[in-house]
Amino acid sequence: MSARRITAEALATGMLVLAVVGSGIMADRLTQDTGLALLANTIATGAVLYVLISVFGPVSGAQMNPAVTLVFALRGEIAPGLALAYMLAQGAGGVAGTLLAHAMFELPLAQVSQTVRTGAAQGLAEGVATFGLVLVVLGALRGGAQVAAVVACYITAAYWFTASTSFANPAVALARAFTDTFAGIRPADLPLFWAAQGAGALLAAAVAGWFWPRTAKSAG
Template sequence: MKNKSRYFLSEFIGSCFLVMIIVGSGLMAENLTNDIAVMLIANTIATGAGLFVLITVFADVSGAHFNPFVSVAMTITGKLKKRLLPFYISAQILGCMLGVALANFFFEHQIFELSTKSRDGVYIFVSEIVATLGLIMIIFGSMKSGKITVAASVGLYITAGYWFTSSTSFANPAVAIARTFTESFTGINYLNTPFYIMAELIGMIIAIFIVKKLFLQKN
């Protein structure tokens, strides 16, 4: 039980700070400029830097997943015990929800507010499939090189993903749910959230197939 509480707390705090960074930096950018490109640059830098730090800090405790589909992928491939999966997913979702509430509060918004930011279309759906597929492949492909390599790889990939995908690479269902509750340019309309999560699920499934072929087969 002691280890479970450590894992829960690690994933909860990490997920909370991740969403605080994503949403908070977006709200700060909106306060400082009307230029969407500048907003996205600010949001991108903060998110990439935050991911590097959070993964480095929490990797040795819980693995620093901060993402239900990463945890599911780890479970399917035998790198996370099945009995721990509910603790991870609940911690990640609750952490993300606290993160968006705090970020909204910091910038004098309602603690929870439904986003009207539309993110729909088949091009965005396919983009989010690719974003999630790439994230999970990069995690598994860099794991043997140590936590600093994983942290740098994930941080840099998501930094790039903000710009090469039309979905801006959420690649995380807990983050997608949380971002439904911020009325800012980082938000997502609740009508679009289920399609993001569906796309992420498809991306995860494809990624697991590739990961097993590339990184988990014995020579």
């Protein structure tokens, strides 16, 4: 088990959450327009995703997402023990990213979000967001597309076409429960998000296996 790969997952996820939470705090301070604040948050998230996947991809795969890691483990592309280590590192790194964002903006480090994100529509949105994310990751890998660009573009779009603003990541959702700022989510709403994310990821894995069978050659 590679300490370098696990550390890369923790650091990359922490930097992702730092960008999500930090840009949300900055946007909220600079404007009272919620739409404009979300746009700023979206741009920062999409940009940092491109950078992090490009930089950390060669080290650990830059999965930064337990749902993605789970799918790779089920596909036999990462050992179960390493997958578990990745997930723990992603969760810990994400929470650290939230705390660092608070420190930079001189906010209390220990916070619990009060932002309500519940209901069937939110759950459906997270399922759709995660389904799409996992599907485009697997499709990009199979088709030879640049994964960093594909993921960054997808998440940038999904911020706006999903009711939940596309968390699509259990580790990021956990980290965002520890910030009572623009990007927060109430801890009580995490089980709904996690269940929807898991279901979306598994469905995407099944669909990807049908679209792009790993043992079949493309007919062109």
